Amino acid sequence: MRLPATTAREALFTRLKDPAQTSVLQPDGDLPPYMESFLSHLRLLVGVPFEYLIPDDRMLPPESIRFFYVDRSWTDRLVDGGLAVGQIGSREEAHYQARGSALHQLLDQSERMVRSLQRGTDFYAAKAVSDADQREAKLITGFLLRSSAVKQWPHMDVRAYDVTIAEPFETSSANAIGHQLKLLRLELLAPSLMIALFETEPKMVILEEPHHGVQFGVRHVGSQLKVPLRDGHGQQIVKNGRAVQVTVPTRKRHSDVIRVAALRQALIDAHAANPTAVVQEGSGSFAISVLDPPWRQHFEGTEDFADTGFPGHNLEFVNVTFTVQQPLVLSSVKTVLGVL
C-alpha cells in the first residue's frame, strides 16, 4: 500500500509549530503586529489622501515627473495622530509621552519591511529581516510620475542608483546591484499616476520599458523621420549627450514609405564622420541600424537632453504660413480679406 504524503497528525503538528502560532503569548507592552504594520504603512504615506500630498493640481501637470524628499516630521505627526485614537485622559497621554520616542525608533526600522508586507510576506518573517538591519533612519526620497506611459506600461522597471552609471550597463550586473538604492514603495495611485520612494538620495533614476523581443523602428522628429546611429553591437552612439541622428529619406508622394537604398547610402555617409558606427555591408547591418530596442530613460544631473521636436500628444498642428502659400488657399484668403 502506498504511504500517504502526510497524515492529519503531522499536518496538525506542523501547523502548531508555525511561528505565528507560537508567539501568541506576547509579552505585555510589546506592539501588536497589526498595529506595527499599520503604523509602518502610514510612515510611507500609504493610505494618505492624494490632496494632502499634492494640494494643487498645477503642481503635478499631465506628462510630468516631480522628484522630492519626504519630510520625516510630517510622517511622525501622522503616527502621533494615529496613536491619539483612544487617548482620553492624562494616563494615556503619560503613557504615550513615555513610549513615544521608542515607538518612533521602532517604526524607523519597521518601515523597511512595508514593501515585502505589501507583497504578502508573512509578518514575522518580514520583521525578522528588517530587525536585522539596525541602521538608523535614512533620508527618504522619491518621485511622482503622471503620464500616459504609466497606463500603457504599468510594469515598467524603476531603479535608482547612488552613482551615475554610463550606458551601456546591465541592471543585473554586480556593480549595478551594489549601487542600487532600496526601493521602499512603488505603487500606482491612479491608472496614470505612479509614486516611488527610495532610501537615501539617488544620483540616477532609470525607467525602462519592459522587454518585448526584437523590434525595428524609426523616430519622428518634427515632421521628419530619423534613425540614430548604432555601433556593431546595437548600442546608440552618443556625442555630447545626444544621439547622432540620420535623416531617413522618404518617397516623394508617400512620406511614410522609406527609401531603403537611399537610407543605406545616408548611413554609409554618416559612417565616414562616425567610424564607430556599424559598417553597412548588407541586410544584417541595415537591420542593426533600424533596431528599436526597449527604451531606458535616465534621470540624472541637471541638464535636459530630451529630443527637440516631439510634437506633443496631438499631432494636429497646422503650419499656417506654409498652408497659405498654396495658390488655392492663398487666393481664397485674399478674397475673404477683400484683397483680390
Place this chain on the structure above:
Amino acid sequence: MVNPNVGEMILFDYIRPPLTAGEYRMRVGTEVAIDGTGQPLPGQDFFFDVEGPRFALAPNEVAGVFPPRNGHGPFDSALPHIALGRRTLPWERPLGDAYTAGADETPFPFLALVMFEQSECTIKRNLALTDIVPHDVFVRLGQPSGIRCDAVEADQQFLKEILPMPEELQLLTHVRQVNVDDRELAAGDSDGYFAVVMSNRVPRSGADYVCCLVSVEERTDLLPVTDYADTGSDIFQNAEIADISETVALSKSSLGTSVIASEADKFAKFPAKDLVAGNTFSASGNVSTNFTTNVSASTNFSSNTNFTASATTANVNLGVAIDTVLHPKAQLVLLHSWTFTCEGDGTFRQLMQGLDVGMIGDVEPATKLEVTDTGHIKIDVTDRLGAPEQSWYRGPLVAQPLTRDALGPYHSSDQARRVVAETGAENISYAAAFEVGRLLAAADARLAQELMRWRRGSFRSSARQSAIDLLQLTMQLNLIQNPLDPVALRYSVDVLEKVTKGIAPPTDPFGVEALLASPLLQPERVAKAFALKTVDDAVRLLGADVALTQSVLVDGGRAAPLTNLDQVLSDQVGMAALAELRQRAFANLQEPGGVQ
C-alpha cells in the same frame, strides 16, 4: 558556428538553401575497368523534387510578427516585420531572370512585406492563379496548373509606388540567430534561426492597417526599378495612364473659413500649361476635378474636350467605367496577413522624452500658482469662529532635505500648529498631518482595538512592576529580576526557604526571646515570661532557695572518700540527706505553678 548567448542575436545577410526548388534527377553509376577496358555497370536514375512554399504558407511557418496580431498601440514609429521559422525561405525561389546573383553575391528574395491601410486593399481568398497574375508572369512562373491561392488586391499605381525596389528587397530581408534557450527571443523554435522580412512603410497614428506577406516572384510588372527621389515628375509616372484625383472637399483652412471645391473653381482658372507633365503642381488632394478647362497633355485622351469626372446622376456609369480604366487593380499572391491598429499617445521613448522634469514645487509661471521657496502654498480655511482666513500648507513632499522635529510626541493637533512671525498667518502642515493620521486610524476598527490592547498591556505590566518594587522594599525580596516572572510563586518560595533555614519566627509574644537575650536570668523577667504570681516563686523556680544554696552537712564524720558505687549506696545518711533536698525542690515547683 558561434552560438549566441542568451539575450544576444547574430544577424546574417542571407542564407542560401543548398538546393533551390525544382525537379532533380540523381544518377548513380559505377565505373568499372577490367584490364584497362571500361565495363560500366548499368546505373540508375532517381528523380526527386525540391519543393517549398510558393503560393501558400502554412501558419505554423510564421514564428512571430510585429506589431502584434490585432494589436492596439503606439506603433507609429515601428517598422513592421515578420519572422519565419525556416531560415532559407525568402531565397528559395528566384525573383526573376533579370535578378540572378552569382555564387558570392547576395541573392534576391522573392518575398516582400507590404503594409496597407484597411481602405487601400482587399483580400481575396481562394482564387485561381491565372486570375491573380498577368499572363506573361504566369508563363514565366512555369505555368503551374490547378493552383488556387489567396491574393491581395490594390490599386496598381499605388502598389508600384509603395513596393520596394529589388535592391531594397535584399536589404529588407535578413536572418537572425538566437540562443535556443532564450525564452523571449526564441519563442519555442527548435534551432534558433529565423528569417526576417521587414516592411519599408511606417504606420501613422489613428489608422487601421493590414500587413501582407506577398510573393513577388517574377512580378517585374509591379516592382519599381527607379527610386522615387525628390527631383522628377510626380503626377504622370506612367505615361499610359493619367492619374486624376478624385473629388475631395478642401480641408478647412487654418483661418477657419471653409472653401468647397466648386467655390474654389470660381476663383482661379488654371491655364492648360499648368497641367503638363513636369510642372510642380501639388496634387495632394486639394484639387477639385470639376474644372472645365481644356486638358491637353501627352495622354491618350483627346484634347479640347470638356471632361468632368464628378459622379453626377447622369454620368454615373461613365464615372465608374472611367474609374476602373483609370485606376486598374493589381493582385499579388498573398502568403500571410495580419491586422493591427495604430493608436495611442506615443511610444515609450516619445513619452519619456516629452516629460516635464522637475523637483516638487516647480510650476509653470503661466499657471499662476504661488509657491514659496520653502514649498508652502496658501489655502483657505475657516477658523473656529467661522471666519475665512488663509493659512500656509506644505505636504510631506518637499524640495530640500529637512531636519526631523525632536520636540517629542505630540498629543493633539493644536500642539502642531505653527505661526509665521511676520504675518501672523498659521502654518497648518503638521496639524493637518496629525488629523489625517487620527482619522485614518479611527476609521480602522481593528487598529483601535489593538491600540487599547497595547495600552492595557502597558498598564498591566506597569502595575506589576510597582508591586515588585514594593515587595523589594518591605520584604527584602530581591530575587525577582525579571518583572515577567510570576510574582506569587517567587514570593512563596522565598518565604519557605527562609523558614527552613532556621531563622526564628519573627514574632515573640511571650517575651521568651527577650528573656534569653538578657545577661542573667533575672527573677522578675522570669515571673513575667512564665506568668508567675510572685517574684518569690520565680526565685524558688530558679533554685535560688536559701536552704538549697547552703552546704549539706553529713553525719558520721566519715573521712574516707567514697570511691565506688557500692560505698555510695551503702551511705545511708548521705542518701537520706540528698533525698530530703530533692523533696524540697519538688515541693517548690509544685506549689506555685500547680504543675506536676
